[in-house]
Amino acid sequence: MAKHQFQTEVGQLLHLMTHSLYSNKEIFIRELVSNASDAIDKLNYLKLTDDNIKSKLPEDWSGEINITFDEEDKSLTIIDNGIGMNEEDLIASIGTIAKSGTKSFVEALTGDAKKDSNLIGQFGVGFYSVFMVASKVDVISKKAGEEQAYKWSSTGTGEFDLSPCTKESSGTVIYIKLKDEEAQEFASKPRIENIVGKYSDHIAYPIYLNYTEEIEEELSEEDKKAGKEAKKTEEKRHEQINKATALWTQPKSKIKEEEYNDFYKSISHDSQDPLATIHTKAEGVSEYTTLFYIPKTAPMDMYRADYQPGVKLYVKRVFITDDEKDLLPTYLRFVRGIIDSEDLPLNVSREILQENRILANIKQSSVKKILSEIKKLSKDEEKYKEFIEQYNRPLKEGAYQDFTNKDKLLELIRFKSTKTEADSMTSLDKYKENADSEQKAIFYIIGENEKVLRNSPLLEAYKKNDIEVLILDDKEIDEIVTPMYGAYQEWEFKDITSCEAPKVEQTEEEKKEVEEKFEDITKKIKEILGESVADVKVTNRLSESPSCVVKDAGDAQMAQMAQMMRAMGQEMPETAPILEINPDHEIVKKLNGYSDDKMVEDVSWVLLDQAKLSEGMEITDTVAFAQRLSRITAKAL
Numbered sequence: 001m002a003k004h005q006f007q008t009e010v011g012q013l014l015h016l017m018t019h020s021l022y023s024n025k026e027i028f029i030r031e032l033v034s035n036a037s038d039a040i041d042k043l044n045y046l047k048l049t050d051d052n053i054k055s056k057l058p059e060d061w062s063g064e065i066n067i068t069f070d071e072e073d074k075s076l077t078i079i080d081n082g083i084g085m086n087e088e089d090l091i092a093s094i095g096t097i098a099k100s101g102t103k104s105f106v107e108a109l110t111g112d113a114k115k116d117s118n119l120i121g122q123f124g125v126g127f128y129s130v131f132m133v134a135s136k137v138d139v140i141s142k143k144a145g146e147e148q149a150y151k152w153s154s155t156g157t158g159e160f161d162l163s164p165c166t167k168e169s170s171g172t173v174i175y176i177k178l179k180d181e182e183a184q185e186f187a188s189k190p191r192i193e194n195i196v197g198k199y200s201d202h203i204a205y206p207i208y209l210n211y212t213e214e215i216e217e218e219l220s221e222e223d224k225k226a227g228k229e230a231k232k233t234e235e236k237r238h239e240q241i242n243k244a245t246a247l248w249t250q251p252k253s254k255i256k257e258e259e260y261n262d263f264y265k266s267i268s269h270d271s272q273d274p275l276a277t278i279h280t281k282a283e284g285v286s287e288y289t290t291l292f293y294i295p296k297t298a299p300m301d302m303y304r305a306d307y308q309p310g311v312k313l314y315v316k317r318v319f320i321t322d323d324e325k326d327l328l329p330t331y332l333r334f335v336r337g338i339i340d341s342e343d344l345p346l347n348v349s350r351e352i353l354q355e356n357r358i359l360a361n362i363k364q365s366s367v368k369k370i371l372s373e374i375k376k377l378s379k380d381e382e383k384y385k386e387f388i389e390q391y392n393r394p395l396k397e398g399a400y401q402d403f404t405n406k407d408k409l410l411e412l413i414r415f416k417s418t419k420t421e422a423d424s425m426t427s428l429d430k431y432k433e434n435a436d437s438e439q440k441a442i443f444y445i446i447g448e449n450e451k452v453l454r455n456s457p458l459l460e461a462y463k464k465n466d467i468e469v470l471i472l473d474d475k476e477i478d479e480i481v482t483p484m485y486g487a488y489q490e491w492e493f494k495d496i497t498s499c500e501a502p503k504v505e506q507t508e509e510e511k512k513e514v515e516e517k518f519e520d521i522t523k524k525i526k527e528i529l530g531e532s533v534a535d536v537k538v539t540n541r542l543s544e545s546p547s548c549v550v551k552d553a554g555d556a557q558m559a560q561m562a563q564m565m566r567a568m569g570q571e572m573p574e575t576a577p578i579l580e581i582n583p584d585h586e587i588v589k590k591l592n593g594y595s596d597d598k599m600v601e602d603v604s605w606v607l608l609d610q611a612k613l614s615e616g617m618e619i620t621d622t623v624a625f626a627q628r629l630s631r632i633t634a635k636a637l
């Protein structure tokens, strides 16, 4: 027998499982039954695609799950005749944390038992949940197509034992020795029936409950009087306790909301009900059924590159894969559910999947359907707020990635703006509605900090003209996706840090006149600031501030490239901004023609640095900035 240490994170997880205050212990049955069903799914698929496996299976093999309980022994056993696990599988699957979901779970742990135990509900940490009720677990498994079986045992502390053993057929037996305090509850017929009914009714394979019932002979009145003792016999029972029909095959009208929700919980491991359910049957050229759910809370691994796809593919009710990220576009990776096609071949291979026309068609229609459901959801303000809190970001990704549905996605995204209150957001349709129809542009400003953005001097000209500007403070994504949107229903997106100020009532001649008047000082400032600025210009976009920094419209694309490179971890220098000065401001007016060179130098730097600070940018030399301010203040006093 070989002893193995659990990977550290598994150790932590198990400690939490055994010591947590978690109240929803019953879910361990759901998790183990769901694993059993997955294992049968996999063997079912191999039976269709792998002749070697097929030849080793009995002619009449069909998947089933058996649960037995023994009150005296205080135990529960869950048995499946699925794919099984060999030695490596056992070590990899239930000894380490390889799955991204569990990894994110462990990363999210806070160390606070109460908070952490709530997390289990959100996650479903699968197999390990059994240690909430078990004092010891044995997993006896034999992989389909292999000869040797293995036994894995653990008490849920730091280590597990693994040794070869014998087992006749392929599949897995999970023997659970219940903790004394859990035995009465879980080694019980009505309790198991109740849990299976609640979570696993629609598992596609029959689940049988096996138990021994004590039958007491019924005595006649005479025998009773004669003091005869009733004979007790034991009878073995084998009863199916689930419906074993795939929920999505039922007509919509026959499915209750509760059934939809329970099915969602069984495939997603979420403890909450979903935010939306989308069940579609398509008939005609292509025949398929889809059942999609939008979770209330975004999956924890949504922003991980190795996220677990949430949609399973079936062909004529036979499970094909749950590891195909291409069933839906990446921006819809939060959607959970199933696709069941009538037209794909059962032995469909991965390569075929990726280039399959039928699947591409299903994908396209599914996206349409999901987006139109989200649109319906948007009519319910409260619900939509919940949705946006979780999924605004993936929608933004979508508007960038999915050209066909760009306008539909843009319509669904919500934005902060100069005209929204702290807690509310606007849509592009509302933005257009509120704007002057001549405007024909959607103005935005991007940065990291909402407060800084709201106070940006660049907004002055827009406020003065009552023009709404979108405040995009999710810089990491906004900076990449927004410049690529192009336009929404012919209204062009415009970054106010690189476009001309709006509605300026100034003739070309007047403009030229001001430029000439300030020509010397702009040149001088440019000389002083050197490489730190791309240019210095007088501006008409400011009313209260003396200066601001903007990007050269031509450089905007370069800046975006640079941002993308930075996002990929490349070092990229910041491009120097254009400094614009306000010719109507006292400082600029006085500076023009000022004779004290040292003072002009100090003020020039301060004009640049404070403009950068107002945009939330970093300044290179904070000490010099402070010293200059002191010198200027001293002189002013």
Ligand SMILES: Nc1ncnc2c1ncn2[C@@H]1O[C@H](COP(=O)(O)OP(=O)(O)OP(=O)(O)O)[C@@H](O)[C@H]1O
Binding pocket: 031, 035, 036, 039, 080, 082, 083, 084, 085, 093, 094, 099, 101, 124, 125, 126, 127, 128, 171, 172, 269
């Ligand atoms: N009855 C079983 N038969 C075959 N393999 C199993 C069985 N139970 C568990 N496994 C293997 O162990 C792995 C880990 O199981 P676990 O329940 O922890 O997570 P999961 O089912 O992969 O993920 P999740 O619970 O998030 O769906 C499974 O992916 C599977 O490979």
